[in-house]
Amino acid sequence: MDAVTFESRNDIAYITLNRPAALNTFNGAMFHELNEAVDRFRDDSSLKVAILSGQGARAFSAGVDLKAMQVDLEAGRTNKVPHMIRFAEQGYCNKPLIAAIRGYCVGEGVHAVLGCDFRVCASDAIFYVPEVAVGMALARLSWQCVRAIGLPAATELCLLCEKKDAQWALAHQLVHKVTAPGEEMATAEKIAERLCTMSMPALQATKQTLQKAYELSYQEMLDFGFPLRAQVLAAGDATRRTQAFLDKKGSKG
Numbered sequence: 001m002d003a004v005t006f007e008s009r010n011d012i013a014y015i016t017l018n019r020p021a022a023l024n025t026f027n028g029a030m031f032h033e034l035n036e037a038v039d040r041f042r043d044d045s046s047l048k049v050a051i052l053s054g055q056g057a058r059a060f061s062a063g064v065d066l067k068a069m070q071v072d073l074e075a076g077r078t079n080k081v082p083h084m085i086r087f088a089e090q091g092y093c094n095k096p097l098i099a100a101i102r103g104y105c106v107g108e109g110v111h112a113v114l115g116c117d118f119r120v121c122a123s124d125a126i127f128y129v130p131e132v133a134v135g136m137a138l139a140r141l142s143w144q145c146v147r148a149i150g151l152p153a154a155t156e157l158c159l160l161c162e163k164k165d166a167q168w169a170l171a172h173q174l175v176h177k178v179t180a181p182g183e184e185m186a187t188a189e190k191i192a193e194r195l196c197t198m199s200m201p202a203l204q205a206t207k208q209t210l211q212k213a214y215e216l217s218y219q220e221m222l223d224f225g226f227p228l229r230a231q232v233l234a235a236g237d238a239t240r241r242t243q244a245f246l247d248k249k250g251s252k253g
Contacts, residue, residue, distance in 0.1 A: 004033035005055075006040060012192045013041040013050040020056035025065040026108045031083035034112070038087040042095060048200055049192040052116060053100040053185060054109075060099075060125070063107030066134075088115030088144065090211050094204040096195050100188040101125050102181060107141075114144040117207065119174065120188045122181040125166045127174060133161040147214060149174050199241055201232045 007014040015037045017024040024030075041050045054060035087093050088111055099113035101121035106128045113119050129145075131138050138158055145154035153172040157164060169175045179187045195203065205228040212224055232238065 002033060003027070003030040004037050006037045008044075008047055010193075011046065011048040011196045012189070013037075013044075013047045015041065015050055015052045017052075017054040017061055020054075020058070022065060023059040023062035023104065024054040024056070024109070025062050026083070027065040028083060030065075031085065035084075035086045038093060038097075041097075042087075042093045048095065049195045050095065050097045051100055051185070051188045051192055052097060052112065053188075054102065057102055057181070059104040059106075059109075060101040061106065061109030061112065062104050063109055063128075063130070084140075085112055085115060088112065088140065091208065094207050095200075096192075096203065096207065098188045098191055100184045101175070102184055104128065107131055111141045111144065114141070114148050114174075118176050118188070118191050120177045120179060120184050120191070121166050121169060121175045122184045123166050123178055124181045125169065125175075125178075127157070127164045127169050128161075129158050130161045132159060199232075199237045201235045201237050205229065205232050 003017070003019055005014075005016045005018045007016075015034070017030065017034070019025060019027075019030060038050070041047050085108070087097070096118065097116040098118040098120065099116040101113060101119065102125060103122075104126050105113060105121070106126075107130060110127060110129055129138070129141065131141070142154070142158060145158055148154075149157070149172045153174075156162075157174075164174075166175070166178045170178050177187055205225075208228060209221065209225045212221065216224060
């Protein structure tokens with residue numbers, strides 16, 4: 001059985017963590033297949049948006065497979081603990097990704113969803129970062145949490161190692177929307193469908209500028225953003241969309 005499944009419908013890629021019997025915990029195969037799935041989405045020009053979810057109602061992902069990690073530790077392969085989720089790196093994928101979360105979202109699961117641009121969770125979702133309690137120091141996840149939810153909330157989540165519910169996640173901007181259990185995918189699909197109506201060149205360029213906003217000064221942002229804007233305008237989509245808007249407005253007048 002594939003550790004990660006990939007489907008596509010109506011310009012949308014559906015990427016699913018598929019180890020429900022193990023609560024979708026990350027082993028080597030899942031890391032590898034998830035990276036491959038996101039690469040496939042990124043490189044397929046026919047796909048505009050991806051939705052990442054976990055198979056089953058109990059967990060989006062319960063984090064790293066501790067049994068697999070222990071094997072690596074005992075063998076001295078500390079460079080493999082943990083493996084890396086590549087798409088969580090800034091600038092890796094300029095297309096939008098949406099996380100649809102139900103049940104437990106633990107450790108590496110939090111890392112994965114923070115690599116997504118939009119996060120929707122069911123009201124039964126539980127967010128938990130236990131690494132410090134089990135003797136693992138955070139690196140990439142610390143950086144992600146601070147950028148996403150700010151230092152005070154990130155400190156609470158990552159150092160106290162307490163389970164946080166969906167309302168805490170919403171209040172601290174860890175997620176964008178909370179739904180009734182079982183409705184998280186439909187809500188994610190509505191967001192995806194809305195994104196699919198946008199100009200893809202403009203959307204992808206704007207995602208790049210948003211990701212750079214934390215690290216660049218205003219002038220540096222202008223130097224970075226205006227060449228992207230020129231590329232988007234040169235592609236011609238803005239001309240077509242503006243004319244379509246004017247034609248529609250004129251027909252109503």
